[in-house]
Amino acid sequence: MNKLADSELEKIITLLKQGQLIGLPTETVYGLAADANNITAINKIFAAKTRPQNHPLIVHIPDQHYLREWAYDIPELAYTLVEKFWPGPLTLLLKKHTDINTVVTGGKQTIGLRSPDHPIAQQVLQAFKSGLAAPSANRFCRISSTTAGDVKTELGNKVAYIIDGGSCDVGIESTILDLTQQTPTIVRPGILDAETLSAAINENIIYAEHDIAQTPGNMQTHYAPLTPSHLIEENKTSSLNNNNIAILSFEKPDIVCKKWLKANNNPQQYAHDLYHNLRTLDELNCDAIYISKPPSNESWHAILDRLKRICT
Numbered sequence: 001m002n003k004l005a006d007s008e009l010e011k012i013i014t015l016l017k018q019g020q021l022i023g024l025p026t027e028t029v030y031g032l033a034a035d036a037n038n039i040t041a042i043n044k045i046f047a048a049k050t051r052p053q054n055h056p057l058i059v060h061i062p063d064q065h066y067l068r069e070w071a072y073d074i075p076e077l078a079y080t081l082v083e084k085f086w087p088g089p090l091t092l093l094l095k096k097h098t099d100i101n102t103v104v105t106g107g108k109q110t111i112g113l114r115s116p117d118h119p120i121a122q123q124v125l126q127a128f129k130s131g132l133a134a135p136s137a138n139r140f141c142r143i144s145s146t147t148a149g150d151v152k153t154e155l156g157n158k159v160a161y162i163i164d165g166g167s168c169d170v171g172i173e174s175t176i177l178d179l180t181q182q183t184p185t186i187v188r189p190g191i192l193d194a195e196t197l198s199a200a201i202n203e204n205i206i207y208a209e210h211d212i213a214q215t216p217g218n219m220q221t222h223y224a225p226l227t228p229s230h231l232i233e234e235n236k237t238s239s240l241n242n243n244n245i246a247i248l249s250f251e252k253p254d255i256v257c258k259k260w261l262k263a264n265n266n267p268q269q270y271a272h273d274l275y276h277n278l279r280t281l282d283e284l285n286c287d288a289i290y291i292s293k294p295p296s297n298e299s300w301h302a303i304l305d306r307l308k309r310i311c312t
C-alpha cells in the first residue's frame, strides 16, 4: 500500500496533533512517530520503548526547506548532501535550533534530521507540515521493525495507530552523518556508505571509532534477538554439533539443524531481509543462532556493523 486515503490521512494527522503515537513506515525501518514539538508526546515515545531519556531521537521533516526550523549554523555541505540524498536513508547531525527543546535531542545541543523516502511517510509529513520524532519502532535494544506486523508485535498496545506501508525497502536504519565535527563523521553506518557520500561532496568522510561514538544506537548490544547469536566463518558452519540451532549462511550447511535460512549474496537484498530473518530465527527458541560472516568490503560495512552488535 503506497498511498493513504484522505480519510485515513486526516485521522492520522488528528492523532498526531493530539500527541498520540503512530507506527510510521519509512524506507529504512518503521518509526514510532510523534509530534516533535510536543514534549508530552515525546515522553510517550521514551516510555513506550523503555528508552533512556538521554538517547536522542531523529526528527523527520518533509523536506530540506524545514532544515532551518530545526537546525542553525547549517554548513553548505548539508545542503549539497540533502540535495542529492533526500528524501532518503541519510540522517544529518547538526547544531540544534535554540527553540528546540532538548527533550527530543536527549539533552544534546545537536539534532538528527532526516527526510524519509517512503510515499506514506512523505504524505504524512507534507500534511503535518512539521517535524515528527521517530525512533525505530521496537522495544529498547530489540530488533527494529520492517513490517506493520512487527510494529504490532513490538509495541501494539502502546500506539494509537499503525500505518501499513508494506515491508521496508532498505531494511536497516539510516546512515547517520555528524556534520558538527571537523571532518564529517559517520556515527552509524547505513546503506549509504562513506565512499558514496564522500564522492558527492568531494570531501573526506570518516567512520567514528565505536568506543568514542556519541550515538547510543552504537551501543555494543543492540538490535538483538533473545536467542544467543554468534558470528561464524562461512566454512565453519558444518562443524557445529548441536541440532537445536538456527543458521543464516550463504551456502547450505551439511549438518542437521532446526532451521537454515539462505543469506542473500547481494548486500542490498541481505539488508532488506536481515531483521525479518532474525525475527524468524528468534521465534524458534533454539539454543543459538549462527550467522556466517559476510565479506568485509565497503558494501557490506553497515551489515557487518549490525551483525557485530547482534552477535556475541
Ligand code: TXA
Pocket: 026, 028, 029, 030, 031, 032, 055, 056, 057, 058, 091, 093, 105, 108, 110, 111, 112, 114, 116, 134, 135, 136, 137, 172, 173, 174, 176, 214, 215, 216, 217, 218
Ligand atoms: O532509519 C532510521 O534512522 C530510523 C527510521 C525510523 O527513520 N530511525 C532510527 O531511530 O533508527 P533510532 O532512534 O532507533 O536511532 C537513532 C539513532 C540513535 O542511536 C540516536 O542516539 C542517534 O540516532 N541520534 C539521534 N540524534 C542524535 C544526536 N543529536 N546526537 C547523537 N546521536 C543522535
Ligand code: MG
Pocket: 135, 136, 144, 217
Ligand atoms: Mg533503533
